[in-house]
Amino acid sequence: MLPPPAAFYFPLEINTDLVKDGASVRTFGRLTSYVPEESKAVLSGQQSSAQCHVSVQTTLVEPFQPILGAQYFVLGEIEKTDGLSGVILHARALTCVDGVDLSLMQQAIVEQRRFFKERET
Amino acid sequence: MAVNDPGGADADAEEPPSMLWGLDPVFSAYSRLYITDILRMKESRQVPGVYFYKNHPLFQVDVLGTVVYKRERDDFYCYGVDDSTGVINCLCWKDEKWRDQGEPTKCRDPSGSSRGFNIEDELKRLKEAERQSTQLEIGDLLRIRGTVKTSRDAREIKATCFYKVSDPVMAVQISRMLEMPQLYRKCYDEPFQMPSDDLGGTEAGGSSHFHYLLSRSVLTLKEFLSEKEVARFRPYDVEFLLHPLIQSSSAEQESDQPRTSLATQIRKLLKETLSVLQDEGQIFRKIRTQDEVYNVTEQDKDLHTAIKDILREDTKREKYAEKGCHVLHILSSMRQRYSQNLSREVLEVALTFLECKSDIISTTEAHYIVL
Numbered sequence: 001m002l003p004p005p006a007a008f009y010f011p012l013e014i015n016t017d018l019v020k021d022g023a024s025v026r027t028f029g030r031l032t033s034y035v036p037e038e039s040k041a042v043l044s045g046q047q048s049s050a051q052c053h054v055s056v057q058t059t060l061v062e063p064f065q066p067i068l069g070a071q072y073f074v075l076g077e078i079e080k081t082d083g084l085s086g087v088i089l090h091a092r093a094l095t096c097v098d099g100v101d102l103s104l105m106q107q108a109i110v111e112q113r114r115f116f117k118e119r120e121t
Numbered sequence: 122m123a124v125n126d127p128g129g130a131d132a133d134a135e136e137p138p139s140m141l142w143g144l145d146p147v148f149s150a151y152s153r154l155y156i157t158d159i160l161r162m163k164e165s166r167q168v169p170g171v172y173f174y175k176n177h178p179l180f181q182v183d184v185l186g187t188v189v190y191k192r193e194r195d196d197f198y199c200y201g202v203d204d205s206t207g208v209i210n211c212l213c214w215k216d217e218k219w220r221d222q223g224e225p226t227k228c229r230d231p232s233g234s235s236r237g238f239n240i241e242d243e244l245k246r247l248k249e250a251e252r253q254s255t256q257l258e259i260g261d262l263l264r265i266r267g268t269v270k271t272s273r274d275a276r277e278i279k280a281t282c283f284y285k286v287s288d289p290v291m292a293v294q295i296s297r298m299l300e301m302p303q304l305y306r307k308c309y310d311e312p313f314q315m316p317s318d319d320l321g322g323t324e325a326g327g328s329s330h331f332h333y334l335l336s337r338s339v340l341t342l343k344e345f346l347s348e349k350e351v352a353r354f355r356p357y358d359v360e361f362l363l364h365p366l367i368q369s370s371s372a373e374q375e376s377d378q379p380r381t382s383l384a385t386q387i388r389k390l391l392k393e394t395l396s397v398l399q400d401e402g403q404i405f406r407k408i409r410t411q412d413e414v415y416n417v418t419e420q421d422k423d424l425h426t427a428i429k430d431i432l433r434e435d436t437k438r439e440k441y442a443e444k445g446c447h448v449l450h451i452l453s454s455m456r457q458r459y460s461q462n463l464s465r466e467v468l469e470v471a472l473t474f475l476e477c478k479s480d481i482i483s484t485t486e487a488h489y490i491v492l
Contacts, residue, residue: 002201002208003189005156026187026205061260073291075187075203075260093187093260099290108298112205115302 003092006075008109011045012052014078015087021080025089028073028097028105029054034066041094043072054089061094070098137315139167142178145313151183151266153297153304156207159184159269160276172269176313182278183266184209185286185297188257198255200283202263210277211265213255218248254284262286262294338363338394343403352420356391356413363387363394402466409462418470425475427459428468432481432491445483445490448472 006024013019014027029043032053041056056074058064076091142148154162154174159182162172171180189208190201198213257263267280286293341362345351367386395415398404404415418424431454435441441450448468455463472489475481481489 001190002210003203005203005205005207006187006189007205075189092189095260097289097291101290101292101295104299105291105295108295111302112298115305 008112010106010109011043011054012050014054014089015052019078019087021078023078024076025078026073026075027054027089028071028100031066031068031070031072034058034068036062036066041066043074055086056094057088057090058094059090061091064094065096067096067098070096071100071102073097073100136165136167136173137176137178137313139165139171139178141315142171144315145177147174147177147179147308147313150179151181152177152179152309153183153301154309155301156184156186156202156204156209158206159209159278160207162269164271170268170270174309177309178313179269181266181268181281183264184211184278185262185264185294188259188261188263191257191259198257200257200263200265202265210275211263211267211280211283212270212277213265213280213283215255216252257285262288334366334390335393335397337366338390339397341366342394342398346404346417347419350420351417352422353414353416355415356395360387360391363390366390399464400466402464402468402470405460405464405467406462407460418467419474421471424459424471425480427455428471428475429480429491431455431458432489436490441490444485445488448487448489451489 004024006026008026009019011027011029014025019025027043027045029045031041032044033042035041039057039059039062041058043054043056045052045054054074056076057079060076073093073095074089074091075093076089079088079090080086081088137145152174158174162174162179165171165173165178171178173179184202184204186202186204188200189203190199190210192199196215198215200211200213201208202211262285263283264286265278265280265283267278267282270277270279288294342359345359345362346354364387367383367390395404399406399415402418404417406414407416408414416424428451431451432446435446435450435454448465451472452463452465452468455468472481472483476483476489479492481491483489
């Protein structure tokens with residue numbers, strides 16, 4: 001009945017093997033494109049001078065006010081298809097968080113991960 | 122790698138006894154735990170409704186997370202909250218006062234220009250704002266403080282307080298993420314120290330054991346003196362009270378400790394007990410003679426009368442009429458009139474006793490007048 005918890009991932013990690021197919025994730029990025037007819041959006045992230053893109057399926061969170069160039073926070077399930085579409089994030093929640101302190105956010109995620117890793121040992 | 126089971130680790134280890142739970146500050150607080158820990162905590166075997174994280178007893182939590190599930194009934198909302206470590210159901214009862222609200226009312230003055238402060242309108246707006254802060258949609262951020270409950274095998278939180286958090290730049294969530302590991306390290310992962318660990322009945326040297334005996338004997342003697350309304354006594358009158366204490370303790374003592382005779386132990390304990398009670402002001406020796414007679418401060422009628430007489434006489438004088446007599450003044454008068462050996466502690470115990478009986482009253486912290 002309740003969906004599974006969505007752990008935090010950096011946009012760069014979404015397209016890698018770190019995230020399994022069907023996993024629930026939270027991530028963030030800058031809205032660079034939005035096609036309302038197909039309910040597709042693209043969030044871009046920048047991490048250590050590497051650009052990455054996350055494709056987001058926005059069917060469940062429409063209508064929303066798209067602000068191109070603004071930072072967005074998204075929560076949803078990953079779908080990895082071997083075909084041309086690549087990795088798609090089916091959003092269950094999409095919030096504009098423009099103005100967020102990205103470096104502090106990164107620090108917080110790293111700190112939380114470090115704590116959980118310490119616990120396992 | 123062993124399965125990570127922080128909340129339930131040492132599940133077979135003894136739970137701290139429920140009498141001591143109040144000593145753990147975590148027990149009285151709304152603990153900020155990760156939802157995954159809340160879901161995995163073991164319920165106490167002593168008292169259902171209380172749960173253990175490591176060996177901390179707790180039943181109240183404070184959670185911040187995204188709403189990922191919503192169900193609404195007439196009386197309550199059920200929000201599923203996800204804090205990235207777990208998802209839990211939160212039962213949020215609707216407030217009675219909003220039930221009769223009906224449609225959200227519009228402001229009486231649509232033109233926007235305020236012709237003064239209309240309190241009714243403002244109150245309506247306040248109520249409406251409060252109501253809005255409890256209506257959330259999927260994707261909103263919810264802060265909830267409540268008690269942990271297990272119903273039908275599912276853990277949930279019954280909210281005592283909940284509201285929608287406005288977090289436009291994720292500052293609240295980020296600071297929570299940074300704060301939680303620190304809270305865990307400093308607080309939740311630190312074991313709950315129970316005081317019984319210090320008492321150590323069979324410690325070598327036994328001094329802590331003696332202190333334990335001493336505190337028991339002081340209490341026993343105090344209770345006896347007040348129950349039987351003893352005004353005066355000699356040491357051998359009350360010696361019998363200490364016998365059960367010594368007997369039960371010698372049964373626990375190690376055999377290699379030097380065996381002092383029962384009589385010596387009792388005498389030593391009695392001497393220390395009387396000394397402690399004298400220092401506290403509960404008993405005193407009116408006259409220092411060979412005969413060891415102790416007066417019990419709260420039962421000594423002559424002492425009380427003497428104090429009241431002093432206060433009555435002196436407050437007639439202009440100097441003391443309004444403010445009353447200072448403790449030290451009373452003490453010096455009592456030493457002249459009643460007993461040279463009177464200590465300040467004894468006097469303070471007597472004054473407090475008289476004040477509780479409403480015979481006298483303190484005008485300041487150290488001044489008294491008679492009623």
